[in-house]
Amino acid sequence: MRAKVYVTPRKGILDPQGRAVAGALKSLGFGAIGDVRVGRFITLELDAPSRAEAEATVRQICERLLANPNIEDFTFEVDAG
Amino acid sequence: MRAKVYVTPRKGILDPQGRAVAGALKSLGFGAIGDVRVGRFITLELDAPSRAEAEATVRQICERLLANPNIEDFTFEVDAG
Amino acid sequence: MSAAPIALPGEPRVDLAAARAHGLSDAEFAAIERLLGRTPTFTELGVFSVMWSEHCSYKSSRKHLKTLPREGASVVGGPGENAGAIDVGDGWVAVFKIESHNHPSYVEPYQGAATGVGGILRDIFTMGARPIASMDSLKFGALDHPRTRYLVNGVVGGIGGYGNCVGVPTVAGEVMFDPGYNGNILVNAFALGLARREDLQSARAHGVGNPVLYVGSATGRDGIHGASLLASAEFDAASEAKRPTVQVGDPFTEKLLIEACLEAIKTGAIAAIQDMGAAGLTSSSSEMAGRGGLGVELDLERVPLREANLTPYEILLSESQERMLIVAEQGREAELAAVFERWDLHAVVIGKITGDGRWRARFKGDVVADIPVAAISDDAPVYDRPAAPPSAPGAATIPRPAAPAIRPAPAAALRALIASPNVASRRWVFRQYDSLVLSNTVAGPGGDAAVLRIKGSRRGLALKVDSNPRACAIDPYLGAIATVCEAARNVACVGARPAAITNCLNYGNPERPEIMWQFVRGVAGLRDAALAFATPVISGNVSFYNETEGRAIPPTPTIAMVGTFADVSLNVKHYFSFPGDAILIVRTAAPALAASEYADLFGVASGQLAPIDLARERRLIDGLVECAQRRLVRSAHDVSEGGMAVALAEACCNPTAPFGAAIDPDATDGDVAALFGEGASSVILSAPAENVEVLREVFAPLEVREIGRVSAAPRLVIGRDIDEDVAALQRLYEDALPGRLGRHD
Amino acid sequence: MKWGVVRFPGSLDDGDALWALRDVLGQEAFPLWHKDETLGGAECVVLPGGFSYGDYLRCGAIARFSPIMKSVARFAADGGLVLGICNGFQILCEAHLLPGALTRNRSLAFICDFVNLRVENAATPFTRAARAGAVLRMPIKHGEGCYVAPEDELRQLEERGQILLRYIDENGEATDAANPNGSMRSIAGVANERFNVFGLMPHPEHAVEATLGGIAGRKIFESIAGVAR
Numbered sequence A, B: 001m002r003a004k005v006y007v008t009p010r011k012g013i014l015d016p017q018g019r020a021v022a023g024a025l026k027s028l029g030f031g032a033i034g035d036v037r038v039g040r041f042i043t044l045e046l047d048a049p050s051r052a053e054a055e056a057t058v059r060q061i062c063e064r065l066l067a068n069p070n071i072e073d074f075t076f077e078v079d080a081g
Numbered sequence C: 001m002s003a004a005p006i007a008l009p010g011e012p013r014v015d016l017a018a019a020r021a022h023g024l025s026d027a028e029f030a031a032i033e034r035l036l037g038r039t040p041t042f043t044e045l046g047v048f049s050v051m052w053s054e055h056c057s058y059k060s061s062r063k064h065l066k067t068l069p070r071e072g073a074s075v076v077g078g079p080g081e082n083a084g085a086i087d088v089g090d091g092w093v094a095v096f097k098i099e100s101h102n103h104p105s106y107v108e109p110y111q112g113a114a115t116g117v118g119g120i121l122r123d124i125f126t127m128g129a130r131p132i133a134s135m136d137s138l139k140f141g142a143l144d145h146p147r148t149r150y151l152v153n154g155v156v157g158g159i160g161g162y163g164n165c166v167g168v169p170t171v172a173g174e175v176m177f178d179p180g181y182n183g184n185i186l187v188n189a190f191a192l193g194l195a196r197r198e199d200l201q202s203a204r205a206h207g208v209g210n211p212v213l214y215v216g217s218a219t220g221r222d223g224i225h226g227a228s229l230l231a232s233a234e235f236d237a238a239s240e241a242k243r244p245t246v247q248v249g250d251p252f253t254e255k256l257l258i259e260a261c262l263e264a265i266k267t268g269a270i271a272a273i274q275d276m277g278a279a280g281l282t283s284s285s286s287e288m289a290g291r292g293g294l295g296v297e298l299d300l301e302r303v304p305l306r307e308a309n310l311t312p313y314e315i316l317l318s319e320s321q322e323r324m325l326i327v328a329e330q331g332r333e334a335e336l337a338a339v340f341e342r343w344d345l346h347a348v349v350i351g352k353i354t355g356d357g358r359w360r361a362r363f364k365g366d367v368v369a370d371i372p373v374a375a376i377s378d379d380a381p382v383y384d385r386p387a388a389p390p391s392a393p394g395a396a397t398i399p400r401p402a403a404p405a406i407r408p409a410p411a412a413a414l415r416a417l418i419a420s421p422n423v424a425s426r427r428w429v430f431r432q433y434d435s436l437v438l439s440n441t442v443a444g445p446g447g448d449a450a451v452l453r454i455k456g457s458r459r460g461l462a463l464k465v466d467s468n469p470r471a472c473a474i475d476p477y478l479g480a481i482a483t484v485c486e487a488a489r490n491v492a493c494v495g496a497r498p499a500a501i502t503n504c505l506n507y508g509n510p511e512r513p514e515i516m517w518q519f520v521r522g523v524a525g526l527r528d529a530a531l532a533f534a535t536p537v538i539s540g541n542v543s544f545y546n547e548t549e550g551r552a553i554p555p556t557p558t559i560a561m562v563g564t565f566a567d568v569s570l571n572v573k574h575y576f577s578f579p580g581d582a583i584l585i586v587r588t589a590a591p592a593l594a595a596s597e598y599a600d601l602f603g604v605a606s607g608q609l610a611p612i613d614l615a616r617e618r619r620l621i622d623g624l625v626e627c628a629q630r631r632l633v634r635s636a637h638d639v640s641e642g643g644m645a646v647a648l649a650e651a652c653c654n655p656t657a658p659f660g661a662a663i664d665p666d667a668t669d670g671d672v673a674a675l676f677g678e679g680a681s682s683v684i685l686s687a688p689a690e691n692v693e694v695l696r697e698v699f700a701p702l703e704v705r706e707i708g709r710v711s712a713a714p715r716l717v718i719g720r721d722i723d724e725d726v727a728a729l730q731r732l733y734e735d736a737l738p739g740r741l742g743r744h745d
Numbered sequence D: 001m002k003w004g005v006v007r008f009p010g011s012l013d014d015g016d017a018l019w020a021l022r023d024v025l026g027q028e029a030f031p032l033w034h035k036d037e038t039l040g041g042a043e044c045v046v047l048p049g050g051f052s053y054g055d056y057l058r059c060g061a062i063a064r065f066s067p068i069m070k071s072v073a074r075f076a077a078d079g080g081l082v083l084g085i086c087n088g089f090q091i092l093c094e095a096h097l098l099p100g101a102l103t104r105n106r107s108l109a110f111i112c113d114f115v116n117l118r119v120e121n122a123a124t125p126f127t128r129a130a131r132a133g134a135v136l137r138m139p140i141k142h143g144e145g146c147y148v149a150p151e152d153e154l155r156q157l158e159e160r161g162q163i164l165l166r167y168i169d170e171n172g173e174a175t176d177a178a179n180p181n182g183s184m185r186s187i188a189g190v191a192n193e194r195f196n197v198f199g200l201m202p203h204p205e206h207a208v209e210a211t212l213g214g215i216a217g218r219k220i221f222e223s224i225a226g227v228a229r
């Protein structure tokens, strides 16, 4: 199975990368851009007997490693395939 | 409107981050993990008269700024709202 | 003798057209057929094309490089190894080299520069030396060229990203902006390592039957044909499209490799070791076998792969980073494997050393290449390419638009110069580099040369890299000499004795006689200056084909000088530190505006370069070293871009608190060349007044001119021309690059 | 005092910490390997600077799971002294042995420079050799040293005196201009609630010799060494 994990800087936490991208877009002439946030996108392949178990594993992986709960939020999706 | 952009290391390009995460997961006892790739997940808000125009803008932004065409691929989605 | 190698199913036909597509000339293809006694297989064709490329074979430069002085009392180890080494005392040897990564950095600035750093570090630790310092010499297009900012950010980011993460301090460097590099930047990376003399390793294989081990990252399709296509063919719009797979650096794996290889070397179980650089597995295996007069046999299906289905051709030509090839003493493989395991690296046996002098590769049982080792390591063609001066200086290179001629008042000129891109503080760059790790940095970036101590000893090293393309464009011979003089002077200003040189010769297409002429004259200048300073050229690199759309970069020999201290505590700073000290200037000739920053900025026609008297240059260097050893001066600073006025301003900027200088009117007397001229070698000293007479003896027959005094009030006063607040000048100096490259607050 | 300096894959300033402790300050110091499960009798454990595991995911995120970190956590729980420098600080935050997190410098660039620090609380095992308010000059060299924590957490840190070092300017003020990386409240170093675990971004081990970067960093090591006496 294949999981896609999205990690984003938590709201209220400074996101200097997002700010830099927004600034760069402005100076490139993209006028109508609002808030920009830059996070991580992780794809992983895993073996699991069922989708539910795969989801449980991915959640654990996110909580333990992929996201820092102090400053980041995560969401994920699991596809069979 | 809101766009979500997914930037991933291009196939065949070395992804040291992905390798490091895969190694860490293995040593944490997550045995059934295969390939891991680490990319970026960017959300941005933009004003555009139509979805089609928003998509055109986001594509341009990806090509010019968000993804490095030498080593990365990107996909994106635009939601009204 | 084994059977002829087989063609693999689906492989392209090998004929003249295929050879040409591989960058081989018709004559070269004929020579290959003659050497083999048959037509090469497609895999073999690939092997020849990289090994006979300019980048790997030095076919256009070899004849001329042979004229460089390589010998010296301190030189250790024979030529032909991965990097040169000199004895620096107390049983220590310093191993160093510089290499270009120009084209890859233009295509992909971050990864190109990063992998340049990684590659040069491997050249050092493969010799058994622990890398302890890096430098970078960077040439970008004009600051206002649309691509420059992007390239600067990427290149500086990549050098820092790799160097910082691998734990080797970047202690000095240089940065220049010039329209001559608009379409072809230069990124030259230098590394230096220290080893105990007895621990120096060789890349000369021995021992028939000894196993060949592969260590490090798995092989992917990275940079296939990187060396031959990227570094040996000029740039045009189309080459941007036919990008090869970009090499991505992994400094973490490199750090593990450094530690593991140095530990493995200590076991004594290594017979030979070499990194897989340009032309990867092919060059490392054939060169190690070739140096030992032996053969080698590789089983390609044992090579660790990052992706499935690489062909033998791809496996042999891949330039994936962070890989090493080791010839182990037979029977001691397990011992080595254990060392690598400890560092989470795997050593895999992929072949063995043979006695038949053949370079043979098998894939799943079939022989896919079988070539006499000498044919790829020694028998590459050597060319004596025609050289002829251009019709006019600069005719071969990218035209440089002349600035409109203006003649500002001296104070305004000083303010403009100090904030000009080629003079202003490089802090924006070097603040992004860890210059402190390893705890050896006595003086990091910001002074004339970096100063490193050698732990557990009083000794130390000084290093600096310099180039002077403006002078080389006017006269490639004198320009090369001026460059060596500047590098030696930077090292001597901090008090070290210049000891040896490594160099990177960056030029255009050598198939053009004007470019070949620039190259030949550059090598001659390097030779003459190296002889004059008794600083052998112990390693180096040639980068040809630095052209865009048929126009070459200015000739750019980059010179890295390494100097030694018997007592590093005697190092000298470049800034004033004592009010009332006499300020002195010592020169080898009168300064001139030719090739100066002033001429460039204010539209002065440059004119010819004055001849350089190498005996006087040597005197200056010897005098500076003696000043340090006898503690005669409190500061010494080289006069470079911007001339004496800028050098005085820099010397006022003591990092603790600025000082001032009061310079007598008759030192310059309103003369623009005296204030802002370059060309001649000059240094500014500060010393207690009672030392002035001794200093005159030390530098004789050079004239030591007392030109003023250090003052406590931070104002730079030069005769009647200039009276400026030093703090204000410092702000201009510090803010110029951040202001133009994007702030880093 | 016995010092153990942990070597993770990718540690870089481990040798510098050992050099500072052993060769400059004359302490008994030894390396600890990340795969070890014991601390070799160390009375203070140092997590050094560097890029453990390349810092590829988040700084310190992977090192935190090294076998030795279980022992370090137990040691800290028993009141043992733990000092995290730069990457070590990041690892301690990731391991939840210290509050907060370290994120990318607001400039997004790596910074190697000297900074001035003010000792905010001198009544701790890590700062007792200094006066409260003393100014220490030390280098920083990091790309991710921007300290962040929720507002209420910051308030508590402040009230309990857990903020040990702040970035200040030459006039002694914790101004925005003197804050090199955007850290909240100019925080350069924090301790845990029990004051036996301390993390800081500046490098005291690079400020122990007059010829190399000053000697202000000695105050930190001398404070710790003094505890044993």
Ligand SMILES: Nc1ncnc2c1ncn2[C@@H]1O[C@H](COP(=O)(O)OP(=O)(O)O)[C@@H](O)[C@H]1O
Residues within 6 Å of the ligand: C135, C136, C137, C138, C170, C171, C172, C173, C174, C175, C426, C429, C430, C433, C444, C445, C446, C447, C448, C449, C450, C466, C490, C638, C640, C641
């Ligand atoms: N790319 C760089 N990397 C590191 N240090 C640099 C770099 N460029 C310049 N520097 C440092 O900035 C200072 C000024 O450099 P430069 O103008 O080349 O000096 P000089 O004119 O005396 O040769 C030197 O200390 C040099 O080492």
Ligand SMILES: [Mg+2]
Residues within 6 Å of the ligand: C174, C466, C467, C640, C641
């Ligand atoms: Mg220079």
